Amino acid sequence: MEENHLFPVFFKLNHLHVLVVGGGNIGHEKVNALLENCPTANIIVVATWFLPELTELAKQAPNLELIQKAFSCGDLLGKDLAIAATNDHELNRQIWESAKCSKVLINVADTPELCDFYLGSIVQKGSLKIAISTNGKSPTVAKRLKQVLQEAIPGSINDVLDKLHVIRDRLKGDFTEKVKQLNHITEVLVKKD
Template identity: 40%
Template sequence: MSTNLYTINVNLKGRKCLVVGAGNISERKIQSLLECAANVSVVSPKFKTSILALQGHPNLTLITRPFEESDLNGMFLVISATNDRELNSKIGTICNNKNILINVVDKPEICSFFVPSILRRGDLSISISTGGKSPTLASKIKQDLSNQYGNEYERYVNILGEIRERIKTEVKDPVKRKDILNNLMEINLYELIKLHEDGLIKERIHKCISL
């Protein structure tokens, strides 16, 4: 029986993260970590041109040499993505012994976390994970969902967030607050956003809040 994984979103801003390896997979991991404002160190004997092009990023440090165990000192999270399976296993074992979060790209059995396939629409994040069993399936599901949840969801989420903050201030009754927020799901705001019907959007929001 497999262990259930506890799904969380982690704030990596300012956290020290290490990527070991500098291939295509590593490059994607580096980009994702930088997008989350992590402080990223990458260690590898050599780097591809596209990774070297990132060198000016203030949160990125490239270390041109083989991995050393001391590279793990102070790290919050580690991703090992080299083409050396023995080295990846070694790094995974050390990190698990040191209670450092570790993802080894070719050995899910020693990972303490998995990186899901993520569909982002602004502050809306939809994560798809197969627990490391089939990243290809996760990518396919992400593509299917991208057709269902279009770019308009970014604005939709922002509008809902603004309304929620307004209601928290203006409506003191928690039951009424909940009713208003539930009613917002029924007034087809998303369809109006797709049609750029800003006037109707304001009208329906006002009517919903005034009930």
């Protein structure tokens, strides 16, 4: 049985520089997903044209810049992450090759074998954020699981997290002791009736 060997991480996009290449539907979708998760993400979009929706999004996002031109290797300078989001497979491969040479992590839309990372489905309720990955095999299943979790997690979860944060700050002892105490306190969250 094949396993998912992806290591989930949460990037602080307001501390990183992201390049998105593509100003059409795919580029708009990727930029929108990034901004939904981090409204102050530092994003530069390079494309020869832009959807009007992407242009409108740029007016609202303080750190989103649109540059109308063809992609060049120099666009990767100073970037931490790149997303190739065009419908031109040859151009996407060229962007991937340039990113690999520049040691920039890259996601090539709808081409799992050329991705260093995936943009998974995200469930968010307040401070709780859950990322779902199917190892690039079925974004549709990830989307359905997102719907199930979104409905199953109570809206009050943020209040629970806030209270646990206060409790954690007040606990005494070393790290191991604090973990033991928090495990005991949160046991009620997984207890079956």
